[in-house]
Amino acid sequence: MTYVMSLFLLGLVLGLVAVSSNPSPYFAALGLVMVAGMGCGVLVSHGGPFLSLVLFLIYLGGMLVVFAYSAALAAEPFPEGWGSRQVGVYMILYGLGVGLVSNMFWEGWYEVSWVPADELDGFTMFRGDIGGVAMMYSLGGGMLVLSAWALLLTLFVVLELTRGLSRGSVRAV
Amino acid sequence: MTPVHFAFSSAFMLGLTGLAFHRTHLLSALLCLEGMMLSLFIALSLWTLQLDSTNFSGAPMLLLAFSACEASAGLALLVAAARTHGTDHLQNLNLLQC
Numbered sequence: 475m476t477y478v479m480s481l482f483l484l485g486l487v488l489g490l491v492a493v494s495s496n497p498s499p500y501f502a503a504l505g506l507v508m509v510a511g512m513g514c515g516v517l518v519s520h521g522g523p524f525l526s527l528v529l530f531l532i533y534l535g536g537m538l539v540v541f542a543y544s545a546a547l548a549a550e551p552f553p554e555g556w557g558s559r560q561v562g563v564y565m566i567l568y569g570l571g572v573g574l575v576s577n578m579f580w581e582g583w584y585e586v587s588w589v590p591a592d593e594l595d596g597f598t599m600f601r602g603d604i605g606g607v608a609m610m611y612s613l614g615g616g617m618l619v620l621s622a623w624a625l626l627l628t629l630f631v632v633l634e635l636t637r638g639l640s641r642g643s644v645r646a647v
Numbered sequence: 648m649t650p651v652h653f654a655f656s657s658a659f660m661l662g663l664t665g666l667a668f669h670r671t672h673l674l675s676a677l678l679c680l681e682g683m684m685l686s687l688f689i690a691l692s693l694w695t696l697q698l699d700s701t702n703f704s705g706a707p708m709l710l711l712a713f714s715a716c717e718a719s720a721g722l723a724l725l726v727a728a729a730r731t732h733g734t735d736h737l738q739n740l741n742l743l744q745c
Contacts, residue, residue: 483654486689490658493682494665499674506678506685509658513689516651520696525707529688532711537718541678544722547729548674560670568664572657579648586649590697603695606704614705621712628716635723636730 476588479519485512487572495564498553499545503538510534520590522603651693658686673728673735677721684714 485508492505510533517526554561610618648656665679691707694700725735732739 480650483650486654487657487661490661490665490682490686494661494679496665496668496670496672496675496679499672499678502675502678506682509682509685513685516654516689517692517696520693522692522696522704525692525695525704528708528711532715533685533688537681537715540722541674541681541718544725545674547725548672548735550734564668568661572661575657576653579653580650582648583650588650602699602701603692603704606695606701607708609702610705610708617705617709621709624716625712628719632719632723635720636726 475519479516479588482512482515482519485509486516488569491565491568491572492556495556495561495568497556497558497561498550499541499548500553501555503542503545506538506541507534510538521601523601524604524607528607651697655686655690655693659683659690662686669737671736671738673725673737673740676737677718677725680721681714681718684710684717688714 489505489509489512493502493509496502510529514526514529517523517529556562556565662679662683666676666683669676669679688707688710691703691710695703695707728740729735
């Protein structure tokens with residue numbers, strides 16, 4: 475289990491290295507999918523299946539799909555992947571940076587446990603995070619209403635920004 | 648720093664440097680911002696799970712909701728820029744010529 479956890483954490487960091495080296499957005503979205511998948515694995519290994527499912531459904535299935543088809547706006551004839559020289563230099567720099575900083579910390583990693591010790595590991599249906607999220611409907615009702623209001627406001631912000639016909643923020647179309 | 652904390656902290660810092668040293672596309676800067684929000688979601692969820700404070704599980708969900716607001720506003724700006732200039736290249740956003 476420690477090995478699986480270390481693979482998930484490695485995939486997380488390497489995926490974000492692949493995103494932040496700024497290749498063409500098609501490839502950066504792929505890197506973000508990998509980061510979200512590995513992050514879900516980390517959350518499941520810590521005993522939070524509901525938050526992991528929320529991440530998969532809402533983040534990958536909702537937000538990243540929107541980013542993926544918005545990548546059509548960044549169309550170029552020769553998209554730069556991770557093999558091009560500029561992107562590759564950034565990737566090597568970021569990888570070396572993470573390695574050098576982790577050098578300061580990694581002696582202690584032999585002593586700690588990488589995975590939590592969890593009683594009733596696979597045998598409960600009611601995990602803590604499911605009950606905790608349900609609190610959003612009872613005591614956290616104010617924040618629920620506030621976030622719903624913020625989402626409604628964002629809808630009108632987006633509609634105003636993309637109004638078109640030289641009204642709003644768009645001039646030509 | 649435990650390995651899990653180092654992983655999402657370095658993920659956040661990597662996203663921040665990717666956002667700071669952006670190259671050509673506005674969309675790749677927005678994707679680095681999304682990577683930062685993803686690392687923050689993982690950080691808040693791990694706070695909940697490692698410290699057994701399950702009442703805090705609502706916080707990563709609310710973070711996801713507000714991050715969706717921010718992503719949609721950023722994408723609307725991207726669409727507006729692409730409609731005005733034809734592409735989302737950052738070198739075209741040069742009205743402020745100081």
